[in-house]
Amino acid sequence: NAGVTQTPKFQVLKTGQSMTLQCAQDMNHEYMSWYRQDPGMGLRLIHYSVGAGITDQGEVPNGYNVSRSTTEDFPLRLLSAAPSQTSVYFCASSAPGGRGYTFGSGTRLTVV
Amino acid sequence: AQSVTQPDIHITVSEGASLELRCNYSYGATPYLFWYVQSPGQGLQLLLKYFSGDTLVQGIKGFEAEFKRSQSSFNLRKPSVHWSDAAEYFCAVGLTGGGNKLTFGTGTQLKVEL
Numbered sequence: 001n002a003g004v005t006q007t008p009k010f011q012v013l014k015t016g017q018s019m020t021l022q023c024a025q026d027m028n029h030e031y032m033s034w035y036r037q038d039p040g041m042g043l044r045l046i047h048y049s050v051g052a053g054i055t056d057q058g059e060v061p062n063g064y065n066v067s068r069s070t071t072e073d074f075p076l077r078l079l080s081a082a083p084s085q086t087s088v089y090f091c092a093s094s095a096p097g098g099r100g101y102t103f104g105s106g107t108r109l110t111v112v
Numbered sequence: 113a114q115s116v117t118q119p120d121i122h123i124t125v126s127e128g129a130s131l132e133l134r135c136n137y138s139y140g141a142t143p144y145l146f147w148y149v150q151s152p153g154q155g156l157q158l159l160l161k162y163f164s165g166d167t168l169v170q171g172i173k174g175f176e177a178e179f180k181r182s183q184s185s186f187n188l189r190k191p192s193v194h195w196s197d198a199a200e201y202f203c204a205v206g207l208t209g210g211g212n213k214l215t216f217g218t219g220t221q222l223k224v225e226l
Binding site (some may be wrong): 002031033035040042044045086090095099100102103108 | 116121124144148154155156158161172180189202204206207212214217219223
């Protein structure tokens with residue numbers, strides 16, 4: 001099993017550019033989430049999904065969009081990148097029942 | 113809203129010494145509690161989790177944690193630390209519904225002296 005796969009691993013964007021961070025899981029997990037990690041702040045929830053076609057906002061959703069057309073995929077879109085979005089982004093998936101999330105290896109994004 | 117506090121930003125221990133990382137949470141009901149470990153440049157790996165039942169839970173790599181409801185704590189322990197345990201450790205509380213959303217603490221960076 002590959003688990004949770006994130007692409008790309010590294011990305012540099014210019015302010016105002018858009019891009020999509022890809023996330024795919026092969027564990028047939030219903031729940032998927034996106035977190036950002038910033039020094040001294042732990043991980044903060046951006047958006048999450050409880051199943052295909054269902055998404056909701058987390059703690060820091062501004063500037064990001066998500067969609068969930070399949071169980072496997074949960075892409076995160078940056079509409080107009082800003083330097084404040086420089087961060088490490090993690091995708092995670094989970095089965096229902098609070099069993100804990102499996103995390104991808106992350107995407108390190110720099111916005112200049 | 114739920115919250116998690118990890119009061120120690122950095123901890124240094126000698127190899128072979130015991131370890132305790134502190135975690136306090138705020139949540140209106142009995143939470144799901146987790147400890148994750150992150151090695152440099154890597155994703156997060158689940159060490160252990162508590163849902164209910166026995167308040168002392170065993171995890172991978174020789175770690176254990178004890179849930180103390182009266183103190184709203186879920187401290188992580190290891191009897192003898194190895195140099196490979198050097199990493200950042202995150203405590204998290206999970207909601208029992210609504211996508212199992214996790215709220216993380218700010219992390220504790222563990223350094224192991226040889």
